[in-house]
Amino acid sequence: MTTVRSRLLPYLLLAPSVAFLAALFLVPLIQTITLSFSEDGVPSLANYTRMVSDLNFGLAVRNTFLLVLTVVPIQIVMALAMAMMLQKLPRGRDVVLWIWTIPLGISDLAAGLVWLAILQDRGYLNSALYGLGLIDGPTAWLTYETPVALFFGVLVAEVWRATAIVLVILFAGLQLIPKEYKEAAEVFGARPWTTFVRITLPLLKPSLQTALILRTVLAFEVFAVVYAIGGTNFPVLVGEAYNWQRNYQNTGVAAAYAMLIVAISLGATVVFLWALRTKPEQQA
Amino acid sequence: MADIKIDKIAKTFGNARALDEITLDIADGEFIALLGPSGCGKTTLLRIIAGLETRSAGRVIIGGRDISDTPTRARGLAMVFQNYAVFPHMTVYENVAFGLRMQKADEARIKAQVARAAELLHIEPYLERYPAKLSGGQRQRVAVARALAVEPPVLLMDEPLSNLDALLRLEMRAELKAVLREAGTTTIYVTHDQTEAMGLADRIAVMHGGRIVQIDKPTAVYSRPKTTFVGGFVGSPPMNFLPVTAASGAIDLDGLSLAAPRPEGNLLAGIRAEDFALSHSGEGLAFDVMVAEPLGSHTLLTGRSHGQMLRVVAPPNGDYPADTRLGLKPDPNRIVWMDAASGEALRQETAA
Ligand SMILES: Nc1ncnc2c1ncn2[C@@H]1O[C@H](COP(=O)(O)OP(=O)(O)OP(=O)(O)O)[C@@H](O)[C@H]1O
Numbered sequence: 001m002t003t004v005r006s007r008l009l010p011y012l013l014l015a016p017s018v019a020f021l022a023a024l025f026l027v028p029l030i031q032t033i034t035l036s037f038s039e040d041g042v043p044s045l046a047n048y049t050r051m052v053s054d055l056n057f058g059l060a061v062r063n064t065f066l067l068v069l070t071v072v073p074i075q076i077v078m079a080l081a082m083a084m085m086l087q088k089l090p091r092g093r094d095v096v097l098w099i100w101t102i103p104l105g106i107s108d109l110a111a112g113l114v115w116l117a118i119l120q121d122r123g124y125l126n127s128a129l130y131g132l133g134l135i136d137g138p139t140a141w142l143t144y145e146t147p148v149a150l151f152f153g154v155l156v157a158e159v160w161r162a163t164a165i166v167l168v169i170l171f172a173g174l175q176l177i178p179k180e181y182k183e184a185a186e187v188f189g190a191r192p193w194t195t196f197v198r199i200t201l202p203l204l205k206p207s208l209q210t211a212l213i214l215r216t217v218l219a220f221e222v223f224a225v226v227y228a229i230g231g232t233n234f235p236v237l238v239g240e241a242y243n244w245q246r247n248y249q250n251t252g253v254a255a256a257y258a259m260l261i262v263a264i265s266l267g268a269t270v271v272f273l274w275a276l277r278t279k280p281e282q283q284a
Numbered sequence: 285m286a287d288i289k290i291d292k293i294a295k296t297f298g299n300a301r302a303l304d305e306i307t308l309d310i311a312d313g314e315f316i317a318l319l320g321p322s323g324c325g326k327t328t329l330l331r332i333i334a335g336l337e338t339r340s341a342g343r344v345i346i347g348g349r350d351i352s353d354t355p356t357r358a359r360g361l362a363m364v365f366q367n368y369a370v371f372p373h374m375t376v377y378e379n380v381a382f383g384l385r386m387q388k389a390d391e392a393r394i395k396a397q398v399a400r401a402a403e404l405l406h407i408e409p410y411l412e413r414y415p416a417k418l419s420g421g422q423r424q425r426v427a428v429a430r431a432l433a434v435e436p437p438v439l440l441m442d443e444p445l446s447n448l449d450a451l452l453r454l455e456m457r458a459e460l461k462a463v464l465r466e467a468g469t470t471t472i473y474v475t476h477d478q479t480e481a482m483g484l485a486d487r488i489a490v491m492h493g494g495r496i497v498q499i500d501k502p503t504a505v506y507s508r509p510k511t512t513f514v515g516g517f518v519g520s521p522p523m524n525f526l527p528v529t530a531a532s533g534a535i536d537l538d539g540l541s542l543a544a545p546r547p548e549g550n551l552l553a554g555i556r557a558e559d560f561a562l563s564h565s566g567e568g569l570a571f572d573v574m575v576a577e578p579l580g581s582h583t584l585l586t587g588r589s590h591g592q593m594l595r596v597v598a599p600p601n602g603d604y605p606a607d608t609r610l611g612l613k614p615d616p617n618r619i620v621w622m623d624a625a626s627g628e629a630l631r632q633e634t635a636a
């Protein structure tokens with residue numbers, strides 16, 4: 001009697017959240033899937049054909065991947081370095097961590113606007129460069145004709161905005177590693193860099209995995225920052241979905257974009273889950 | 285040459301004094317056991333020697349070189365950690381090989397050294413396993429093997445056999461001693477098992493409350509303790525301390541007269557349990573048996589003499605029912621006289 005109940009109890013306790021998720025996630029997901037694969041109520045691939053043949057599609061895919069493939073590695077490396085430095089601080093860690101995580105509290109649209117104020121024609125950067133005599137007058141960087149500058153603008157804003165979440169995850173992970181492992185490595189002659197590569201990084205793998213999955217999935221959904229800074233000059237996937245829904249009133253193609261993003265995110269998650277798996281016997 | 289000079293090392297954690305001016309000279313190739321109760325600062329001292337803990341004062345000199353500010357990796361030592369610190373993400377083989385890899389040893393040497401260390405500690409069957417799949421005692425042996433594999437000039441071991449069963453511990457103890465002697469490794473071995481310290485060490489340093497209270501050969505620490513703490517901590521059973529009073533240069537124990545080391549005053553007579561001669565006719569110090577524990581090689585009697593608890597070793601085959609009254613005659617040459625107030629041994633007259 002008690003065993004049956006104790007075996008069912010976990011499921012009972014999980015049931016409300018599962019139901020909640022099903023209602024608010026699974027149902028819309030299925031709706032989106034059906035929507036993307038139908039035209040006027042008939043099953044069809046028309047939405048996908050239209051999506052792929054659109055002029056902006058290739059650009060959006062390229063831009064999104066370019067952003068993810070640069071932003072995420074930069075963020076991981078920076079967050080790792082920051083977390084390691086933070087750990088070395090004898091005191092005041094909390095204060096530094098707190099300051100570093102301030103951008104987390106700012107919405108992505110607001111963050112985009114902040115960087116727009118810095119980077120636009122009459123922004124702070126232009127004024128500063130002009131003041132230093134490095135440029136002759138206000139220069140436009142965020143236009144269709146200056147894709148490289150625009151890309152770097154978006155890149156800097158994204159790195160500024162979202163590195164802290166990686167930092168928080170990695171710093172928490174670092175603090176879970178008992179210091180004896182590092183000490184043992186040191187005793188047996190490992191230099192700091194060797195200790196980092198051979199001991200710290202492997203033991204940090206679970207946290208790295210979490211951070212990578214979270215950041216990559218979110219990076220594929222990049223939108224507000226890009227639109228604040230570049231408007232439609234820098235097409236990205238979520239932006240195109242928004243465009244098709246809002247401006248062209250075509251929910252079917254928007255749903256196709258949404259499905260594409262889901263597929264890419266799932267793919268990235270599976271890759272990280274596999275590539276950074278920790279065998280149970282190797283767990284600390 | 286890897287002699288170690290520990291010069292007035294002190295350590296405070298906040299306001300708490302963990303080490304109080306420790307000074308210790310260890311000869312090249314010597315095996316020193318650090319023996320002391322939990323919390324007396326043994327691990328702290330080892331960590332300072334290894335450079336893992338900052339010292340508050342003092343110097344550490346190894347082989348004539350002041351290494352007080354040398355980074356850990358350049359100190360030329362190996363260590364067995366109290367909580368093993370075996371790397372969880374490496375196989376046992378890679379764990380044992382770690383130090384050699386850091387020294388960029390070639391593969392053949394690594395293989396040979398790992399095999400040797402693994403054989404010594406009986407961990408060959410587990411070389412391909414990960415530490416999570418080992419028992420505590422097996423993991424501990426991996427930690428010892430990892431330290432031995434590098435053949436360090438100085439080896440620091442923090443209770444390296446604490447998790448092994450009695451038989452294995454006895455065996456490992458003997459093998460460790462032989463290997464380290466052959467290699468001429470200068471060893472500091474932390475333990476709170478006094479039989480282990482007695483069996484292994486060239487000298488024992490007994491620590492208490494952040495100080496070394498006595499450092500001497502095992503037999504000397506055992507039979508000539510400098511304080512009541514050492515007498516009570518080293519040896520099982522602990523030393524008996526009999527309160528006596530000297531009058532006109534003699535001490536009277538129920539009619540048995542002993543020459544006193546001082547003409548007058550209160551003293552403690554430190555007497556080991558095996559240093560009593562038993563008399564069934566009741567001659568000597570009156571002793572009432574309370575409990576007799578037959579231990580095979582001898583029988584351990586616990587009882588009272590004038591209200592004072594004493595432990596006495598008796599021959600193995602005797603029968604000692606409770607309340608038997610016996611007479612005890614301590615061996616006068618083996619009595620350690622201590623000052624009753626300070627608990628410190630009086631300066632020893634040369635034993636006959
Ligand atoms: N990091 C620390 N911060 C504050 N106090 C500490 C720290 N490490 C040790 N101590 C204190 O220093 C004293 C000595 O500790 P240590 O670990 O050296 O004892 P030990 O002799 O190794 O004991 P055990 O036999 O239980 O391992 C203890 O009182 C302990 O509470």
Ligand SMILES: [Mg+2]
Binds near residue numbers: 326327366
């Ligand atoms: Mg300790």
